[in-house]
Amino acid sequence: MGFYNELLTFKEIDYEGFFKKIEEKDILRILQQNKLSPLDYLALLSPKASSYLEEMAQRAHQLSVQHFGKSILLYTPMYLSNHCVNRCAYCSFNVDHDIKREKLSLAEIEEEAKAIAATGLKHILILTGESRKETPVSYILEATKVLTKYFDSISIEIYPLETEEYKALMEAGVDGLTIYQEVYDEEVYKKVHLAGPKKNYHFRLDAPERACEAKMRSVNIGALLGLNSWREEAFMTGLHVSYLQNKFMDVEVSVSLPRMRPHIGVFKDLDFVDDRSLVQVMLALRIFLPYVGITISTRERQSYRDHLIPLGVTKMSAGVTTAVGGHSGKDEGINQFEIGDTRSVEEIKEAILAKGYQPIFKNWMQI
Amino acid sequence: MDELIIGGTSLKSRLLIGTGKYASNKMMPKVIESCGTQVVTMAVRRVDLEGKEENILEYIPKDIILLPNTSGARNADEAIRIARLARAMGCGNWIKIEVISDNKYLLPDNFETIKATEVLAKEGFIVLPYMNPDLMAAKAMEAAGAAAVMPLGAPIGTNRGLRTKEMVQILIDEIKVPIIVDAGIGKPSQAVEAMEMGAAAVLVNTAIASSDNPIDMAKAFGLAVEAGRLAYLSKVGPERKLANASSPLTGFLSGVGE
Numbered sequence: 001m002g003f004y005n006e007l008l009t010f011k012e013i014d015y016e017g018f019f020k021k022i023e024e025k026d027i028l029r030i031l032q033q034n035k036l037s038p039l040d041y042l043a044l045l046s047p048k049a050s051s052y053l054e055e056m057a058q059r060a061h062q063l064s065v066q067h068f069g070k071s072i073l074l075y076t077p078m079y080l081s082n083h084c085v086n087r088c089a090y091c092s093f094n095v096d097h098d099i100k101r102e103k104l105s106l107a108e109i110e111e112e113a114k115a116i117a118a119t120g121l122k123h124i125l126i127l128t129g130e131s132r133k134e135t136p137v138s139y140i141l142e143a144t145k146v147l148t149k150y151f152d153s154i155s156i157e158i159y160p161l162e163t164e165e166y167k168a169l170m171e172a173g174v175d176g177l178t179i180y181q182e183v184y185d186e187e188v189y190k191k192v193h194l195a196g197p198k199k200n201y202h203f204r205l206d207a208p209e210r211a212c213e214a215k216m217r218s219v220n221i222g223a224l225l226g227l228n229s230w231r232e233e234a235f236m237t238g239l240h241v242s243y244l245q246n247k248f249m250d251v252e253v254s255v256s257l258p259r260m261r262p263h264i265g266v267f268k269d270l271d272f273v274d275d276r277s278l279v280q281v282m283l284a285l286r287i288f289l290p291y292v293g294i295t296i297s298t299r300e301r302q303s304y305r306d307h308l309i310p311l312g313v314t315k316m317s318a319g320v321t322t323a324v325g326g327h328s329g330k331d332e333g334i335n336q337f338e339i340g341d342t343r344s345v346e347e348i349k350e351a352i353l354a355k356g357y358q359p360i361f362k363n364w365m366q367i
Numbered sequence: 368m369d370e371l372i373i374g375g376t377s378l379k380s381r382l383l384i385g386t387g388k389y390a391s392n393k394m395m396p397k398v399i400e401s402c403g404t405q406v407v408t409m410a411v412r413r414v415d416l417e418g419k420e421e422n423i424l425e426y427i428p429k430d431i432i433l434l435p436n437t438s439g440a441r442n443a444d445e446a447i448r449i450a451r452l453a454r455a456m457g458c459g460n461w462i463k464i465e466v467i468s469d470n471k472y473l474l475p476d477n478f479e480t481i482k483a484t485e486v487l488a489k490e491g492f493i494v495l496p497y498m499n500p501d502l503m504a505a506k507a508m509e510a511a512g513a514a515a516v517m518p519l520g521a522p523i524g525t526n527r528g529l530r531t532k533e534m535v536q537i538l539i540d541e542i543k544v545p546i547i548v549d550a551g552i553g554k555p556s557q558a559v560e561a562m563e564m565g566a567a568a569v570l571v572n573t574a575i576a577s578s579d580n581p582i583d584m585a586k587a588f589g590l591a592v593e594a595g596r597l598a599y600l601s602k603v604g605p606e607r608k609l610a611n612a613s614s615p616l617t618g619f620l621s622g623v624g625e
Binding site: 065066067068069070071120122217245249250251252253291353356357358359360361362363364365367 | 387388389390391392411412413414415417418421439441445448449452467468469470471472473524525526573576577
């Protein structure tokens with residue numbers, strides 16, 4: 001399919017050389033444009049642009065208010081299983097890790113659903129590791145049927161599927177897909193995905209497009225920033241979003257900006273994204289693609305998340321646990337990653353209101 | 368001022384407002400009061416009947432006509448299903464059809480909107496379709512049973528004013544049901560402009576919701592709509608290129624300058 005061809009056209013780009021040529025006047029000119037080219041976007045990701053974060057923030061804020069108003073949609077993840085056959089150097093659920101493997105029964109899923117619904121949340125994201133044996137599509141389908149009783153919107157973040165499988169899940173009530181390429185650079189991708197079906201770079205890269213073809217309502221993508229040069233990864237993420245939105249105008253395409261957090265594992269070779277740089281990525285994305293949603297997870301610590309709100313965030317997770325069965329609190333299971341914002345839904349709601357924004361609990365429904 | 372009649376209901380206020388993009392629902396009652404609107408639109412997908420603070424319906428006074436909209440619908444079928452849900456939720460039988468299959472510019476899909484209008488009008492809804500100002504499409508909506516037609520003035524949320532002025536004027540001149548300019552109106556002066564042209568009403572959301580003082584801005588829009596309507600009814604004098612007193616070419620006929 002298509003996006004890889006587009007990636008190839010930028011493969012030979014000399015990032016260092018391009019960044020060296022960027023001057024103040026380029027940044028200021030770009031901030032006044034109505035429409036940005038991919039290279040304008042790259043300029044906003046440059047080291048030079050990092051000196052203009054306030055100017056970028058002013059523009060990003062104005063575009064965000066215009067396109068989304070002062071509102072933040074809340075959701076929470078529900079981990080159904082941590083069984084995984086992949087060996088990803090950065091993940092706690094890595095098959096090599098000797099952790100307790102768990103999978104929720106349908107009755108347990110219902111318990112989790114009740115606990116989450118009691119907090120007022122109406123949008124949910126269900127997650128599994130990659131194991132077609134332990135958590136086949138039929139299992140996700142059954143889980144979805146249970147969850148439709150409690151939630152207005154159900155998104156999935158599971159292993160990549162075929163178009164027909166996406167259609168089957170949508171039929172059952174799924175309306176959103178989240179899937180991260182993790183890293184767009186093929187060499188790094190090979191290096192960090194040591195074994196398992198996830199080694200198949202192309203099947204994963206094309207998954208969002210398959211979901212769009214299946215007419216999924218919303219598709220959320222991202223790169224796990226830190227695995228490779230974050231400027232390059234942010235650039236390719238933006239290109240991917242733009243590609244999908246141009247090709248599938250009726251899909252709500254959005255982007256997440258996850259960055260590496262401490263976790264169980266030995267992977268050390270990282271290009272950590274500091275706070276300023278993550279802000280730069282977010283602002284550049286908002287200015288490049290004003291109509292695209294931006295999600296910030298609880299990987300980020302609370303005060304930092306609160307400050308990000310006016311800069312372009314449209315969706316935030318709340319009341320999060322990344323452990324299987326964590327919401328109904330039966331088990332202190334292993335977390336996929338460490339949480340930086342441990343506030344309850346109520347506390348996050350108050351924080352959003354305090355920022356002069358409206359927390360939104362419901363923005364879709366089963367129709 | 369003369370009353371506006373939509374679907375058999377007469378309205379004193381010719382300003383319709385939206386509920387999206389506000390920093391808090393709590394502001395709604397005051398906004399509604401300050402502008403005197405009688406019709407308020409809200410996205411059905413956002414209506415959260417179980418939520419207390421989150422349920423927008425709790426903030427709309429009972430005497431206001433609810434105009435639920437089908438925001439989020441990507442085709443006629445989805446719009447029809449959302450409209451039926453709105454009625455089942457107790458939102459009455461007015462419906463603003465919004466079919467948008469373009470996430471970049473949020474432009475309405477006239478073709479799908481016509482289809483949805485036809486089905487919903489037959490089901491007894493008071494249908495107000497949001498549309499791209501096109502005469503043939505507006506005629507089709509009218510024929511399909513629309514109670515009013517709502518052309519956009521500019522892409523939604525842009526506050527850019529009446530960019531589609533010429534096309535909207537044609538609809539005002541040719542369509543029998545009320546024309547309500549929806550989307551794009553960014554300032555009260557632009558609302559006046561639409562009303563002076565003969566628009567039956569305007570719908571404003573972003574310009575009020577994202578101003579620094581929504582309550583005062585709502586009041587300003589209320590006044591503007593009234594001013595524009597009065598001006599329209601009083602028949603704005605024709606524009607002239609020359610000052611009226613001088614008749615340099617024909618003055619001799621009345622003996623001036625002999």
